[in-house]
Every structure is written in structure tokens, then in C-alpha cells.
Amino acid sequence: MCSGIVIKIYLMSEKIRFDSLPLSEGIQAAVKEMGFEYASPIQSEAIPFLLEGRDVIGQAQTGTGKTAAFGIPIIEHIVPFEKFVQAIILCPTRELAVQVSEEMKKLSKFTKGVWVTTVYGGDSIDRQIKSLKAGANIVVGTPGRVIDLIERRALKLNQASMVILDEADEMLDMGFREDIESILEEIPNERQTVLFSATMSKPILALTNRYLTNPKLVKVVKNEITNVNIEQLYFDVKGRAKMEVTTRLIDFYALKLVLIFCNQKKRVDEVVEELALRGYAAEGLHGDLRQSQRTQVMNRFRSGNVSFLVATDVAARGLDVENLDAVINYDIPLDEEYYVHRIGRTGRAGKFGKAFTLVVGSERNRLREIMNYTKVKIDKGVIPTFSDVVGIKKGMFIERVASTIAEGDLDLFADALSNLQHAGFSVDQIVSALVKLSMGVQKNEFGDENLEGELERQSRKYGRDERGGGGFRDRNDRGGDRDGRRGAGRFDRDSRGGGDRGGRFERGNDRDRSSAPRGPRMDREGKPYRSDENMVRMFVNIGFDEKISPANIVGAFAGESGIPGNVLGQIQIENKHTYVDVPKEYANVVLEKMAGAQIKGKRVLVEIAKPA
Ligand code: AMP
Numbered sequence: 001m002c003s004g005i006v007i008k009i010y011l012m013s014e015k016i017r018f019d020s021l022p023l024s025e026g027i028q029a030a031v032k033e034m035g036f037e038y039a040s041p042i043q044s045e046a047i048p049f050l051l052e053g054r055d056v057i058g059q060a061q062t063g064t065g066k067t068a069a070f071g072i073p074i075i076e077h078i079v080p081f082e083k084f085v086q087a088i089i090l091c092p093t094r095e096l097a098v099q100v101s102e103e104m105k106k107l108s109k110f111t112k113g114v115w116v117t118t119v120y121g122g123d124s125i126d127r128q129i130k131s132l133k134a135g136a137n138i139v140v141g142t143p144g145r146v147i148d149l150i151e152r153r154a155l156k157l158n159q160a161s162m163v164i165l166d167e168a169d170e171m172l173d174m175g176f177r178e179d180i181e182s183i184l185e186e187i188p189n190e191r192q193t194v195l196f197s198a199t200m201s202k203p204i205l206a207l208t209n210r211y212l213t214n215p216k217l218v219k220v221v222k223n224e225i226t227n228v229n230i231e232q233l234y235f236d237v238k239g240r241a242k243m244e245v246t247t248r249l250i251d252f253y254a255l256k257l258v259l260i261f262c263n264q265k266k267r268v269d270e271v272v273e274e275l276a277l278r279g280y281a282a283e284g285l286h287g288d289l290r291q292s293q294r295t296q297v298m299n300r301f302r303s304g305n306v307s308f309l310v311a312t313d314v315a316a317r318g319l320d321v322e323n324l325d326a327v328i329n330y331d332i333p334l335d336e337e338y339y340v341h342r343i344g345r346t347g348r349a350g351k352f353g354k355a356f357t358l359v360v361g362s363e364r365n366r367l368r369e370i371m372n373y374t375k376v377k378i379d380k381g382v383i384p385t386f387s388d389v390v391g392i393k394k395g396m397f398i399e400r401v402a403s404t405i406a407e408g409d410l411d412l413f414a415d416a417l418s419n420l421q422h423a424g425f426s427v428d429q430i431v432s433a434l435v436k437l438s439m440g441v442q443k444n445e446f447g448d449e450n451l452e453g454e455l456e457r458q459s460r461k462y463g464r465d466e467r468g469g470g471g472f473r474d475r476n477d478r479g480g481d482r483d484g485r486r487g488a489g490r491f492d493r494d495s496r497g498g499g500d501r502g503g504r505f506e507r508g509n510d511r512d513r514s515s516a517p518r519g520p521r522m523d524r525e526g527k528p529y530r531s532d533e534n535m536v537r538m539f540v541n542i543g544f545d546e547k548i549s550p551a552n553i554v555g556a557f558a559g560e561s562g563i564p565g566n567v568l569g570q571i572q573i574e575n576k577h578t579y580v581d582v583p584k585e586y587a588n589v590v591l592e593k594m595a596g597a598q599i600k601g602k603r604v605l606v607e608i609a610k611p612a
Helices: 025-034 041-052 066-077 094-107 125-133 143-151 168-173 177-186 202-211 239-252 265-277 291-302 336-343 361-374 386-407 415-422 427-439 455-459 508-515 550-561 584-594
Strands: 056-059 087-090 116-119 138-141 162-165 192-197 216-219 230-236 258-261 282-285 308-311 326-329 353-359 535-540 571-573 578-583 606-608
Touching (some): 056 066, 066 162, 094 138, 094 291, 138 143, 168 177, 168 202, 239 326, 265 308, 291 308, 336 353, 415 427
Parallel strands (some): 056 216, 326 353
Antiparallel strands (some): 535 578, 571 578
16 A cells, blocks of 8 residues: 655766765765765766856755765865855754754865854854854854844955855745845855755746856756655545544554644644644644744654654754654645655654655645656555554553553552442453543544545635635635725635634534634734734736636635635735735745736736835
């Protein structure tokens, strides 16, 4: 039933031995000590151009050896013992910065006079200033902290000749564009600029057009992604049954350390809350956490003190955990690359891992796109039935009882059975009750027959509003009638989620939500879930003149981009055009997918709205 899948293995014919490359003795000694024999494809492609001093765009993800691809040429170019910053590497997260810096230190181990310093937020700036003053010639850092240090005049880039933007797509997604631009402005123009990114979105291309000169594009092509030891399955589920299916999978496969991915921050909070309500120790990881909180959460997960970590793609960057039993895609990723990134967290170091993807209705199209991209068939998994789960737990209970008896020391508890029998219970009843108590599984409203998606639901492409209560509505009544207007054609999507709550799958903890008054959803501190700063306002050149309704807009945006319709914010329709608030994390995919799209038969232009 299973197949496996996705890490990088390279064909022998493509391999180039490191010792055949024109590299210094120091680098040769370092790569030897690091155990590298052959250059990876991204290394054999990029290193020659980088040594020549060319600007390079590298399309490669983590795990391809991209750090050494840019790291080796940096070290070769450094003028040793010169105590000014000659190269700067910008990374989206502290974790990646640390990882890159460790790799740089290993690569430069045998090259004297090369000094690497790492700078990132959430750690003592004074210590970082001291280490810069000591004479770093390579700096690895996160954009925010780099800017801070430049402003404090502790970091000077006026003599730097190389700049690397690592995981540039993530940096842009995290809102670092302006910081990156200001940093690039600090560095003399006669520099070598290198950008690495897993994806090549329009904003990335815009950045390269502006800041790179005649760049060479090198990339690791997809057919180099192949399969090994990850069992990949998808589960066709009803939207409201996602949590039930998740916990059944955890129980059935006895998963101890699991990374659960969601597409949005608010979803992370919801999933953590629901897991906790069901008795699963879970923590969330998303961009709103302070660095110190992130570190604490990651450490608790790494050490196994927390079994279930729920994260967004961006927040999980740099999270490197061994022994992960499984990755669960609670939400199917919006980008195929994300899928590869996500599942690559498990099945590491020769171990086997599992990657489970929950698929709701029309998301099957996205699943197909992922399979096309990875060239791997993902098999359909069978959702464990309630009695499957009970069976597994019973088996584990019997094992635990047997080993506790074998340990001995039971005298203190010996009278418990006779006390219970005295109270009139049979041995059978007592044991059954103990088993039930120990398992912590309760039958709930999710009957086995109520979990799997139904085909007819899948055909209703636009009608789904998972958050709003499991109601499947027609495209035309997608909360988009004029009653929803506020002021001059303003619609707040969040206020329209009501629908037919209290459906068959309404869980106890959802009741609060269903009885809440209609209106924008608030977070625990009473702030709207989607504040303006998390949204990008988009302009669409179609409006009331074309008899456009919010339903048309939502239908087109969700249908074309594959994003859930209910994440959209305000829709403000004017006579000739419309403004739509799109969560930042979806902005790229919306811009890309709406290029050339039609609404009501008219080809439309969608672009980021100019500031008012
Ligand atoms: P990266 O894509 O830079 O995060 O690298 C992923 C891992 O592959 C790191 O642990 C590197 O040390 C390792 N690595 C990089 N290049 C090679 C190579 N040519 N041969 C073997 N391992 C490598």
C-alpha cells in the first residue's frame, strides 16, 4: 500500500569528485574531513561560476548542499587575516543562520585567517558586537539584526564584496524585503550578488532583476528528487473530521514525535487547542512567537518532552529534528516545494518515516500537482476505524500489564481486586474498565462512516467553507449577497463564516464558536485574527459596472489560486475596480495564479494595490 519518498539522490554520471575541482588545499582538506567526496549537482553547477565572480541565482532547497555551493567560493575569495567584513550571508531564521555558520566554520577550518560571526535577533547584541569587533570577515545573519548592527555602526559593509541571500523566498515571505534592500544599498555596487531560493516567484525575480547583474541561473532539476524511506499516504477526509482522523492516525500508528503542518497561524492555534482538548500534549510554532519562545518550544520538541508540534511552513524553517515518526499535513501545502520541504523532515539518517496528507474535496487537484511535481505516486490511506484504534491500544495495554507484572512489587496493590469484587463487580468488568481507563479513547460523534470525503462534495468546487461550520454552499450564495456589505461595498469575509454551524460533526468545543455573534473572529486577546498588517491589498480591474459580487471574487481567487476562500479579508467593490485583502502568505500564489484569469468571462488584471 505504501510507497516512499523524496530526498535527493544523484546519478553517478553527474558526479564530479571534489579533488578534481580547482580548490585550495584548505578547502580540499575541509571537504575531506567533512566526508564530501563528490560535489552535489548544485555545487558542481554553481561553484565554477561563483569562483569566476559571476552573480548567480541558485534554485535549490535545503539538503542539496547549497551552503557549501556558495560557502566554498566565499572562502576562496576572502583575503585572509583582513579584519573587515568581506562577505555577508543573509538567512531568514536564526536556526538557518546558525546552521549555515557552522557549515562555514567547518569549511574554513583549514584556511587560516577566515573568521565567521553569526548575528541574529533574540540573543545578546553586545556579544555579537564584540565578536564583530574582534575582526569577522564573514558574517552570517538575519536581516533584522543585521540592520540593527548597521545602525549602531557595529557592522560595516562598505568593503564587502560578496552578498548571499539564502532562502530568499522565505525572507520575502517573512516580510524582510525592505530590510534586504536597505542592506544591499550598504554594499558597494562592484560586489558579487548571489541569491538562493527554493522557488522562483515573481517577487524573487523582481529582486534579482533589480540587484543582480547578468546572473547565471543554476538549479537542481526535479527528477533528481527521488524516493527512499518515507511512506507517503493521503487520506480523503471531510473538512470537519480532520482532527478526528489526525488523532486516529497518531493512535493507530503509535506516533510519538510528530510534526503537524498547517497553512496559517490561526489554524496552528486551533489545532494545538483541539489536540490539547483531546489529551495530546501539543505546542504551536508560528511567526508570532518571540525568538526565545520559539527556541523553548523547539527544544521541548527535540527532547521529546512535547510529542506534537504544530507549525506553519515558515516557522518550521531550520527545524531539524531527528527521529521524527511522522509529518502530518493537516492542511495540504499550497506549494509543491513546501510538500518536499515538509516531508523531508522525517525519514532522516537512514530511518523510516511517514508522511500523511489530509485532503479535503477539491484539494485532490493540488495533491495531483504534488504528485506530478515529485514524480511520486502517493497512495490513498485507509482511515483507521474506531475498533482498529481500540485494538492497537488494547494490545499495548496488555503488553504494559505483562511487563508490570514481570517487574514485581505489586503487594501494595493486591487488595484492590478483592475490594472491587466486594463491591459486586466481576473480574471481567474490572479488567474491561481498567483497559478503557488506560486507553483514553472515547467514542465520539465521529462514526467511522463520517470521516471520509464524499465524491459529490468534491464536485462542489467553490462551495466549501470548512471553518464556517461544514456547510457546503453554492458558489453564488457564498456569503456574498449584498447584505454582507458594509459601507460602500465593503465585505468582511470573516463575518460571513456563520453558515449552518452545528452540523453533524459539531464538536463540544466548537459550540462556543457556533453561539458566538456573527462578526470578525477575534483571537484570545480580542484582536481580529487578520489584522491589516497581515494582509496585502490587491487591486482587480473589475467592479460593479461588470455586476461583480463578492462571490465572484472569492470563487475566482479560491478556484484559480487553490487557496481557501475563507482566508480572504475585506472585499471592497467600486464601480470600475475591486480591492481584495489577501493574507500575506498567499499573496505570491494569488498573483501568480490570477495572472490571465477570468472573472465573469472577462480577463482581469490583479496586482498589488498602490498605497492610498
Ligand atoms: P545544505 O543543503 O547546505 O543544507 O546541506 C545539506 C547537508 O549535506 C549538510 O549536512 C552538508 O554538510 C551535506 N553536504 C553538502 N555537500 C555535500 C557533498 N558534496 N557530499 C556530501 N554531503 C554534503
